[in-house]
Amino acid sequence: MSRLRDALERGEFVVTGEIAPPLGTDLTAMRRSIETIGPHCHAINITDNQGASLHLSSLAASRAALEMGFEPIFQQTCRDRNRLALQSDLLAAWTLGLENVLIVTGDDPRSGDHPEAKGVFDLDSTQLLEVAAQMNAGTDMIGRPLKGGTDFYLGAAMFPEAEPWDIQLLRAARKVEAGARFFQTQAIFDITKLERAVEELRPLGAKVIAGVLVLRSARAVDFINKRLAGLMVPEAIGARIKSADNAAAEAIKLATEQVRAAREVADGVHIMTLGLDDAVPEILEGAGLG
């Protein structure tokens, strides 16, 4: 059984991390990252052509993490595959021992490194959650019985800080109806907005894992505000990182405060290190999770 599911269902506060597979076939650096953050996490997200840019497939990288003894969260976006390929990969994931799946829309190809690619989006993320839930019930999306089904622990993404909230909430509620059992949020800067999301989603039967971003440098702040869709660092927080003598140290301090605050509110934290993997143990220890 998925360790992530087990911990969340027991009410344990969970920690998840995130790894991007390489552009290429050399897994050395990815394995090093997994070794660094893996021991501190209940599970590690393995991204799927993150930022609409080419990487080795999440399927293979998730399996590599599993073989190293760490539990992956296989990410699947709707951008690159049609419904046949998506279902086929979900079946493959189950046979490879991948139990957690995070289903997201995916960034648009024009924001990535292959802007000339055709964005597929044959299904949207809510529809794909429904399909995965159907597989858990033993059929494919057209209702044909599977020879051997799945029992995925299904997750979805949400953005508690993006307004208008009523429409965000409606969307998140539909994802729960479709089969999502946990949410991993985008980066949280305003804890009251996280509280608001948790209060609404918990009664629906979903766990909320709060996203924490390690804003490692002034450049990272600018990059996020300019380039990453849907992630806006509030001015005060951006200024705090930018004016610090040691931006990385300040970012670790900030992330520690955020993890500590999220502990009081959410069901877990999802730490996105932007490459500062070594900071994970320090952040967790500082927040009393070490």
Next chain:
Amino acid sequence: MIITRPRDWGRIEANLAEVGAKSVFIMGCGQCATVASTGGEKEVLQAKTALEQAGYAVSGWAVGEVTCHSGGTRLETRKHFGDLEAADAVLVLSCGAGVQTVADAVKKPVFPGLESVFLGNVVRHGVFEERCQMCGDCVLDQTAGICPVTTCPKGLLNGPCGGMWDGKCEVLRDRDCTHVRIQRRLIEQGRGGTKLLPAKDFSKKLKPGSVNLREKKGGAR
């Protein structure tokens, strides 16, 4: 209407060079391409000047009434039989449908002079926007008359996606998110909280589309 835009001139010259054309006949279109200011009389004459300046002879020109209409275009080409005979190639300033109609009607090499870009709403004179992709499986009944298939850059039926910020689209940041607009209008109309839209049936839009009203059971495919 069908929105077109001028094709890269270098590609047109390369096309003409491929067949060693010295003399060109130009065909425009009196419908969409005239309204889009890409293939009306004015643009046909501009193309004529450009070709002549590039050293080509222009044997003649015409602006077909409806260039995608097979019968009309055959008639138009017969009217200009002599000029077409004198041409080595034909340049068509219309959508791709018109180009193919002309290519069926004449025996010379026919080249597109425009790019066909979308089925457009005329927002005001000279301003066109894509609002319908002719998917054959309309969801406007469920989406308050705003098409997510076309106006959401990702074509998501259920949204917004994770990139929506402050009601704005993540891909085209100066635009309002289609899904926020849909939900807002549904709520205004007392139709909020609609159910999940199911996966789209792309078999309703298998290429090539065909409608034949003359067949007894004629219908759209």
